[in-house]
Amino acid sequence: MKPWGWHTTKEYILTTTHVSMESASPWVRRFASQIPKTGTVLDLACGRGRHSFLLAQMGYAVLAVDQDIHQIEKSNNSLICSKALNLEEEVWPLAESKFSGIVVTNYLYRPHLERLPEMLEKKGVLIYETFAQGNEQFGRPSNPNFLLKTGELLDLAQGHGLKVLAYEDIYQDEPKPAMVQRLCAVKEG
Template sequence: MDLSERPEPSLWVSRFMHLVRPQGRVLDLACGSGRHTALFAKAGFLVTAADRDISKLGHLAEARGVRPVEVDLEAGAGWPFPGEAFDAIVVTNYLHRPLFPAILAALAQGGVLIYETFADGNQAFGKPSNPDFLLQPGELLDVVSGSVTPVAYEHGIRQVPRPAVVQRLCAVKGVPPFSLEPR
């Protein structure tokens, strides 16, 4: 894929990337065409880009600092990164609930979870409309409770790139305070 074809990064992800340890290890889970892989790799992070179809990464798969991993995350084969700790895990527009414990366990101390995906009510705007792919009210906060410290959480209608109901969370494994603005 031509870099110019890649969708813009989520504003939620770019807003919080400054919390991630510089040059740290980032996991872009269900990375798709790699809009966040590209964002972090360009900023000097080491990015593991995981998806069941990494062909969508195009030339980004060979870019410096990018480790493409083709994996079916729902095949029941277990977490594909045993023993690895990430300074950030980014998940956008993807939900497979059984992965939450492994995602939280794979965060290094000080690691940042940036999550944004569709929530109940999105049926009014189109797909996804299957409840399996829609978070229930407060679910994202509930599922991380006790494992990470929420820095920010929102639930509502997102307008860009098209109207959708989403929940989004940024949370850090460790103890606050964290700098809310880029240094």
């Protein structure tokens, strides 16, 4: 009999992947299938990899980047390539990269925000979801540097000629009360 809490590596990987995929954002789940299957999807500031695992399960090749990628590295998923990167350096570490899709959730670093649409291939899809102004009344994040301004994602899409498929700037109850802004947009040209 195995001691409580002990798992084989395979059990750990399956459990971690299953839990991560279940916790994927409904917004990302809703629009992930819009991303072309021809290229690589960037999961920017991927955290524990919940969206990387979801995208890999859907058959996408994924580049998962964050400062700490040890959770993703444990999975040994052949469709996920992980890189530990400081995404807030002055020199953008992904400068010359192109992606068929970019997924960003719960992360905002404005000095590099404008680079995201430029990194999309033709027909590439940007799926973005993070906290917005007004969230300070519900707790963290409350720093305006980490909260989208009203219409900021729409302005980003329009400024780069992206076709907006869906947009929301709303209050949500789940998983916790928050003000969020969400966008799904396609690079047409």
